[in-house]
Amino acid sequence: MKISIVGGGPAGLYFAAYLKKFKPDYDITVFEAQHESMNAYGLGYTLQKLDTILLERLDSDFYQHLFCEKATPIITQALFKTNFQSRTLPFSEGFSVARHDLIRYLKDTAITKGVKFINRKILPEELPRLKVDFDLVIAADGISSIARKLFKKELQVKEHKAKLKFSWFTNKTSQERTEACFYAFNSEEGVTLLTSYPLTKHKQVVVIEMTDKCLNSGELKGKTPTQAIPYLNKLLSENEDEIDLLPENLPWYTFKMNTAEKLYSDNLVLIGDAAYSFHYSAGQGVTTSFSMAYTLAQCILKNTDLAFALSHYNHSVRLLLAEPAKKSLRDMHWFENIDQHFKDTDKHEWLDIFLQKDEYLNSNTSTTSKCHTRICR
Secondary structure (H helix, E strand, O other), X not given: OEEEEXXXXXXXHHHHHHHHHHOOOOEEEEEOOOOOOOOOOOOEXXXXXXXXXXXXXXXXXXXXXXXXXXXXXOEEEEEEEOOOOEEEEEEEEEEEEEHHHHHHHXXXXXXXXXXXXXXXXXXXXXXXXXXXXXXXXXXXXXXOOHHHHHOHHHHOEEEEEEEEEEEEEEEEOOXXXXXXXXXXXXXXXXXXXXXXXXXXXXXXXXXXXXXXXXHOOHHHOOOOHHHHXXXXXXXXXXXXXXXXXXXXXXXXXXXXXXXXXOOEEXXXXXXXXXXXXXXXXXXXXXXXXXHHHHHHHHHHHHOOOHHHHHHHHHHHXXXXXXXXXXXXXXXXXXXXXXXXXXXXXXXXXXXXXXXXXXXXHOOOOOOOXXXXXXXXX
């Protein structure tokens, strides 16, 4: 079988390496565009139990290959903070890895198995030709996938463009931090959200997110992520923390959530963020990419008829991701209104409302209510 993969992110690379491992005679080519936006991949990933299981199926020695110098801290706890309160809760065990390390590892693994790479961006007008020249075309080109745009009608795609802005930073301080961190700090502008995962004991990859209204107000108005750093450092360090953000020279991005009613059209199929993209609060991320890539590879390996394999993949993935997609959309709508939620809530309840989101708002309970602590990341 002759297969082309558009996109060199986690989903496309995992699929290429895994399928080639079991079908070395397959002709697999990855088209990857260099210097693409970090919007698709970010600066780092958090690998949890399912991710490590899938990576082990690709390469049983993956820990040694992925962390040839030293391992990052094992994450077992999550730290939640607001301006006045903090709470530490159990976290599904995992560890973080820098984007370039994971991508390099997956690419090297694919190359050693015989996958070919072409450093060229595929243009929309080239996709129909790829479908003719290859038996199967894998669209793994991220949130802004050209395939999902070109075949929008056939794939019945849906997109929610959130009223939220985010950007990527790193935080490097003398303070040790081995937890996953989730902060919601209120100010005159609105609520600033911080999500971070440790790369080392003293360095974390950080996502800063806020509503469009918050970003266009007060001290943040008109500022790039780099220009906003002094104010963000001051605000997010209020509750006994040490925040010293480092710029990554990236802009503010608008978050987009993608879903598709159908994941394939003829011999073209979507995987990863090209098919489903979730808000960070849904806790899917790289797990979705690996899971979809693994499922597609398994369907192809177990079915000689390609059309049946793609139909099986479509059914399996939609069944798997239906509930996470609903949760992600609910959470995203809640975050779009977070400024008003905090304004309408006593400051001593901010942490509870942040942890429980819409469940807290609908429970009609007081500050003494039992906190909902099921954290799925």
